[in-house]
Amino acid sequence: MTENFELRDPEVVDLLQQMIRNACVNDGTEASGHEIANAELLRTGLEGSGCDLETYEPLPGRASLVARIEGSDPDAPALCYLGHTDVVPANPETWSRDPFCGDLVDGEVWGRGAVDMLNITASMAIAFQRLARSGFRPRGSLVLAAVADEEALGSHGAGWLTEHAASAVGADYVITETGGIPIETPGGRRLLIDVGEKGSCWCRLRVRGQAGHASTPLRTDNALVTAAQVVSRLAAFKPQATVHDAWRRFVGGMALPEEIGPLLLDPAAIDDLCESLPDVGLARQAHACTHMTIAPTIVHGGTKVNIIPDRVELDLDIRTLPGQTETYVRSLLAEAIGDLGDKVEIMSMHDDPASESPIGTPLWDELDAMVQHYHPGAESVPFFTAGATDARFFRRRGAVAYGFGMFSDRLNFEQFLAMFHGDDERVDVESLALSAEMFEALPRSFLT
Numbered sequence: 118m119t120e121n122f123e124l125r126d127p128e129v130v131d132l133l134q135q136m137i138r139n140a141c142v143n144d145g146t147e148a149s150g151h152e153i154a155n156a157e158l159l160r161t162g163l164e165g166s167g168c169d170l171e172t173y174e175p176l177p178g179r180a181s182l183v184a185r186i187e188g189s190d191p192d193a194p195a196l197c198y199l200g201h202t203d204v205v206p207a208n209p210e211t212w213s214r215d216p217f218c219g220d221l222v223d224g225e226v227w228g229r230g231a232v233d234m235l236n237i238t239a240s241m242a243i244a245f246q247r248l249a250r251s252g253f254r255p256r257g258s259l260v261l262a263a264v265a266d267e268e269a270l271g272s273h274g275a276g277w278l279t280e281h282a283a284s285a286v287g288a289d290y291v292i293t294e295t296g297g298i299p300i301e302t303p304g305g306r307r308l309l310i311d312v313g314e315k316g317s318c319w320c321r322l323r324v325r326g327q328a329g330h331a332s333t334p335l336r337t338d339n340a341l342v343t344a345a346q347v348v349s350r351l352a353a354f355k356p357q358a359t360v361h362d363a364w365r366r367f368v369g370g371m372a373l374p375e376e377i378g379p380l381l382l383d384p385a386a387i388d389d390l391c392e393s394l395p396d397v398g399l400a401r402q403a404h405a406c407t408h409m410t411i412a413p414t415i416v417h418g419g420t421k422v423n424i425i426p427d428r429v430e431l432d433l434d435i436r437t438l439p440g441q442t443e444t445y446v447r448s449l450l451a452e453a454i455g456d457l458g459d460k461v462e463i464m465s466m467h468d469d470p471a472s473e474s475p476i477g478t479p480l481w482d483e484l485d486a487m488v489q490h491y492h493p494g495a496e497s498v499p500f501f502t503a504g505a506t507d508a509r510f511f512r513r514r515g516a517v518a519y520g521f522g523m524f525s526d527r528l529n530f531e532q533f534l535a536m537f538h539g540d541d542e543r544v545d546v547e548s549l550a551l552s553a554e555m556f557e558a559l560p561r562s563f564l565t
């Protein structure tokens with residue numbers, strides 16, 4: 118593909134293209150991912166640059182790379198750049214191009230991972246490489262953790278590292294995805310810095326019935342029919358709105374129109390607003406950020422077409438707000454399922470509570486200064502995301518972790534959200550150059 122303009126930072130573009138082409142697709146199974154391909158690619162770029170390099174491979178192929186520029190003062194705060202190297206699967210039939218082509222078209226790099234988050238990982242790696250090669254010797258250590266398995270549970274990546282290699286990746290401050298896309302508001306440009314995220318409390322419901330011959334279904338106890346009723350009840354169930362501090366700060370910072378802003382902070386009004394807002398994307402975000410959500414996603418049941426099923430399993434993706442425990446989740450499920458409860462067993466699959474970092478920290482101020490530098494006049498707004506990132510592992514260990522990258526104004530927020538795990542994922546080369554530049558500049562002021 119020929120380009121009729123000059124690339125500002127061909128090195129980061131090339132690295133991203135190669136990372137996309139490595140297709141480290143994590144489908145949630147242990148045998149997927151093969152992040153070793155991206156770990157080795159990054160290692161090759163960093164070798165000989167004067168930093169310490171270590172590869173960790175808890176399972177064959179599930180490798181993470183940790184690079185480190187040791188600080189001169191062991192008491193000075195350390196900073197970790199945390200980027201994942203895996204991507205979610207992509208369906209080639211619904212994409213306009215091969216999802217793993219890494220093509221550069223009209224100033225954009227195409228492919229799975231272009232915004233989630235190989236773009237940031239590549240920018241961080243190039244910045245780190247430049248710092249190391251320049252002989253940068255900070256007071257506080259700088260760590261680059263390019264990790265596997267973020268797109269599943271992080272058990273073979275950040276989760277494993279923070280448990281088994283805590284001293285290698287440990288840091289006082291962490292920067293990871295997402296954040297940084299410019300948003301135009303009536304009050305001017307805003308850039309979100311992710312400061313917190315919801316928890317995941319995934320549950321499996323085992324619905325019981327009585328097996329029988331399917332040729333005579335009258336008055337049988339069909340687990341699938343019960344499961345259908347359970348799903349309907351869960352879909353109709355409305356957990357209460359909670360306006361927490363992080364949400365209040367976000368709404369306050371966004372200069373939203375008069376007819377929306379106050380309603381987003383009113384627990385009695387927000388449900389109706391979310392149902393009626395013409396902007397579905399905003400409605401979904403607003404709803405998710407202020408409610409525990411329940412999404413039935415997988416059903417397994419039945420054995421043979423002529424047998425009334427006696428057991429059906431429903432998997433629920435449940436996302437929790439700060440302070441909402443598994444006990445709370447179970448009590449809400451019981452309330453939703455109501456009098457079908459004696460046929461339903463609730464089993465835990467995974468529980469990860471919500472996590473949050475304070476604002477107004479030295480790193481916050483540093484990122485805020487970067488916002489001013491790259492988008493003069495824009496304001497930084499703290500955001501609480503509905504999705505999960507590897508930041509949670511580090512917050513749990515006391516680190517201040519934010520999600521941030523620097524972007525041009527070529528992509529808007531809506532496009533950005535739609536491309537996350539969606540079709541035709543791509544990023545503009547200007548954003549890649551800006552992020553690489555910012556990640557190189559930041560430690561020069563923050564760690565010295």
Ligand SMILES: [Zn+2]
Pocket residue numbers: 201233234267294
């Ligand atoms: Zn991601």
